[in-house]
Amino acid sequence: MKLHYQQIGQGPDVIVIHGLFGSLENLNVISKHLSSDYTVTSVDLRNHGLSEHSSQMSYSLMAQDIINLMDELGIEHAHFIGHSMGGKVAMHCALNFAERVTKLVILDIAPVTYQERRHDNIFTALDASAQQVINDRKQADLLLADYIDEPGVRQFLLKSLKKDELGMQWKFNHTVLQQEYANILAAPTGTPYSGPTLVLKGSLSPYIDSSQRPAFLALFTNCQAKVIQGAGHWLHAEKPSAVNIAITGFLLS
Known part of the structure; x- marks a missing residue:
């Protein structure tokens, strides 16, 4: 599986991963902000953007796609930033390839199987x-x-x-996204990740609630959370400054 990607900036590596129905352009507001201090690699996941199509979609496959791309680009380890479905891909990478993930940023998604079919x-x-x-x-x-x-x-x-x-x-x-939708709703799996993890939640979003706190703490043992006030699920588009400040501060800490 060949993933389409774009790289900008110079410095430590950051991998940026979009959500369902999206493409790498969706998180440009984050990628461009970080590019002054980091080498940012934004990817199109399989069956999205300009990446190859496949009859299969799972977090195991999508995470392996990312690791294969890192190998291709000579990236030993990177900070990971993922929104929604891309957040689950980033989580699956951390839970299965911890040595490749320096710090993890999760945008408005929980490590659980969602029951509601929102799409x-x-x-x-x-x-x-x-x-x-x-x-x-x-x-x-x-x-x-x-x-x-x-x-x-x-x-x-x-x-x-x-x-x-x-x-x-x-x-x-x-x-294929419709056929594989149950896999997209599923939780990421693997061994608990002890690296620094930041969860950003939009205050108006229904995707994260207090009932999911045990799941976060069980899988991400060094986890902190921040609520972006006045934002919904697309918090990076609605409150870009607040999101970028939170991410930059976390990566520098």
């Missing part, structure tokens, strides 16, 4: 879009709006549209 309306919208030829983003937005009320969610998805000879196509492999 079914998105999959329904994407299935509907696959039945039509999409000529531009305005047409795609109108189609998605029949299933997705939140403009912000639609705009996030529309960033993954690309134009080819057949019209506009999704970069992500939504068919």
Whole structure:
């Protein structure tokens, strides 16, 4: 599995990993901020962005993809930053390849199996879009709006549209993402990680709550948490300054 990636900056290595339906561009606000002091490698996970597609999605496979890329680039160890699904990939790397993870930053996701299927309306919208030829983003937005009320969610998805000879196509492999959705909801697994870990939660996000505290402490024994006030699940987009300050302070500590 060959992952598409971008590298910017100079200094100690940082790996940045996006969430479900996203691409490496989603966390540019973090990558660009860190690039003045770090070599930042942002990746497209399998079945996302410009990376290769596969019929399989699991945290074991996605974590191994990241480690293989590090080997390819000659990166012995790095700080890991992951948002949502990418946070689980980063956690799985720490739990299985601890020697490769210097410090771990988790953005608004817990190391648990989620029971609520939050993305079914998105999959329904994407299935509907696959039945039509999409000529531009305005047409795609109108189609998605029949299933997705939140403009912000639609705009996030529309960033993954690309134009080819057949019209506009999704970069992500939504068919496999839907088929493998149970694996995406699953918890990362492995041996508890004792390296420094920072969890950032959006105060308005439902993805992390107090009931998950034992799971964090059992798997990440050197863990601290910070709440980003006024932010939801996309905390890095909603409160970029607060998120960057928290991450920079943690990496320098």
